[in-house]
Amino acid sequence: MTNLQTMNIQELKENITGEVLLSNDAAYPDARKIWNAMIDRHPALIVRCATTADVVRTVNFARENGLLLAVRGGGHNIAGNAICDDGVVIDLSRMKAANVDPDARRVIIEGGATLADLDAATQIHGLATPLGINSTTGVAGLTLGGGFGWLSRKYGMTVDNLESAEVVTARGEVVRASATEHPDLFWALRGGGGNFGVVTRFEFRLHPVGPDVLSGLIVYPISQAKSVLRQYREFVAKAPDELSVWIVMRQAPPLPFLPEEIHGKEILALALLYAGSPEQGVPLIKPLHQFGNPVGMHVGVQPYVAWQRAFDPLLTFGARNYWKSHNFSTLDDRLFDVVINYVEKLPSPQCEIFFGALGGATARPAPHATAYAHRDALFVMNFHGRWEDPADDSRCIGWARDFFNASAPFASGGVYVNFLTADETDRVRAAYGSNHDRLSLVKRTYDPENLFRMNQNIRPA
Numbered sequence: 001m002t003n004l005q006t007m008n009i010q011e012l013k014e015n016i017t018g019e020v021l022l023s024n025d026a027a028y029p030d031a032r033k034i035w036n037a038m039i040d041r042h043p044a045l046i047v048r049c050a051t052t053a054d055v056v057r058t059v060n061f062a063r064e065n066g067l068l069l070a071v072r073g074g075g076h077n078i079a080g081n082a083i084c085d086d087g088v089v090i091d092l093s094r095m096k097a098a099n100v101d102p103d104a105r106r107v108i109i110e111g112g113a114t115l116a117d118l119d120a121a122t123q124i125h126g127l128a129t130p131l132g133i134n135s136t137t138g139v140a141g142l143t144l145g146g147g148f149g150w151l152s153r154k155y156g157m158t159v160d161n162l163e164s165a166e167v168v169t170a171r172g173e174v175v176r177a178s179a180t181e182h183p184d185l186f187w188a189l190r191g192g193g194g195n196f197g198v199v200t201r202f203e204f205r206l207h208p209v210g211p212d213v214l215s216g217l218i219v220y221p222i223s224q225a226k227s228v229l230r231q232y233r234e235f236v237a238k239a240p241d242e243l244s245v246w247i248v249m250r251q252a253p254p255l256p257f258l259p260e261e262i263h264g265k266e267i268l269a270l271a272l273l274y275a276g277s278p279e280q281g282v283p284l285i286k287p288l289h290q291f292g293n294p295v296g297m298h299v300g301v302q303p304y305v306a307w308q309r310a311f312d313p314l315l316t317f318g319a320r321n322y323w324k325s326h327n328f329s330t331l332d333d334r335l336f337d338v339v340i341n342y343v344e345k346l347p348s349p350q351c352e353i354f355f356g357a358l359g360g361a362t363a364r365p366a367p368h369a370t371a372y373a374h375r376d377a378l379f380v381m382n383f384h385g386r387w388e389d390p391a392d393d394s395r396c397i398g399w400a401r402d403f404f405n406a407s408a409p410f411a412s413g414g415v416y417v418n419f420l421t422a423d424e425t426d427r428v429r430a431a432y433g434s435n436h437d438r439l440s441l442v443k444r445t446y447d448p449e450n451l452f453r454m455n456q457n458i459r460p461a
């Protein structure tokens, strides 16, 4: 703090359109909280930027004063890189404006927007771009790591739909990155995380989606899981790109369509979305409820934005979280045994296991086409260790780590950068895969001093 007082915080405040928060400001305690309550950090300054010019001033301020700099988009990242101790946080939560051109099927959206903000702006026109499955996630962090969700098999990773970006570099310059302007930077932004600058605007291509889509859940008891998983594997191998079916395994929440006696019991849910006309989707999904005897089913035609929010109640801000993740190119029967074993010993009612199914359009680009390298990842398994009481930390973290080790022999070795926890620095190279060294060269051009290092860090070559 003493150091900072000697620096001209007053001058920064006078030049910022947004707001500069210090630890004694009333808004500071909430502003330093992020999605994962395990992260408890105290920045010296939080700058709630309102404009690109605010971002430029704050980047310059941090660089000139030798301060650690963190950038907060949606504040969702499990590793907690959106916030730092002692340094400066660029908080983009005020910068959410979206501008849709429905004829050109493009949207330009600011760097602090959430998935809900983006979907709300585009769905008015019956358009969408592939995003993740929890609407409070930030567009920025999700996109910069690759981004996938219900529309990805049909329309690719989020980065495959990025047309251009406005970036504030470490030198405080504002540049536009696209296929023709700073193409090296544009390549790196599409999977290289927040290493290269602060993205203040994203331009995405849009596709006709809904606004009503066939989607929902088919729920099986855990006793049928092995057979369901085997049939699921065969089914998704032949599914059309329009159809995405993911697996969620957890203790059943008290959802009204599930019988009361199943609440709190271990279940396997097939979560699905058909990104085409619902009439065409209905016969295609029929086998999914014939894999066994479902205990509940809630599938129908509903607004796309409603399905995009369907998992929000289970993934709210403020719980303690420790996640582990593997990529898979195939699903081995022995993996199913491991998974079922660990579902049977879930350490808290909020813990869950997700299999996101990729393939389709996500697998077609070459691994070097964008910085996102894992085009071979047909499934991303994520163990959500999630609980409320700090007394449960070691039990829940232990469960996730043991599960991770037990399932590792069946995984591809790659991992999605956006699912790494803070203690997985040894997996950062695996997360960037075969693109790591090229990313490191781009880093040298745009951030030679590694100002942007609160991320899954790529060191300048």
Ligand SMILES: Cc1cc2nc3c(=O)[nH]c(=O)nc-3n(C[C@H](O)[C@H](O)[C@H](O)COP(=O)(O)OP(=O)(O)OC[C@H]3O[C@@H](n4cnc5c(N)ncnc54)[C@H](O)[C@@H]3O)c2cc1C
Pocket: 035, 070, 071, 072, 073, 074, 075, 076, 077, 078, 080, 081, 082, 092, 111, 112, 131, 132, 133, 134, 136, 137, 138, 139, 140, 141, 142, 143, 144, 145, 146, 147, 148, 149, 193, 194, 195, 197, 198, 199, 200, 315, 418, 419, 454, 455, 456
């Ligand atoms: C509940 C939940 C569900 C999820 N589901 C999915 C899913 O379905 N699909 C998927 O692909 N991912 C998913 N994720 C992972 C998600 O993509 C990452 O957590 C992502 O990093 C979140 O972005 P954010 O902007 O909210 O995060 P933040 O924590 O704000 O930022 C994450 C990283 O990006 C950097 N960053 C943020 N904004 C900018 C910016 N404007 N410019 C430069 N750098 C920036 C930060 O410095 C930090 O290093 C999920 C995460 C959670 C917690």
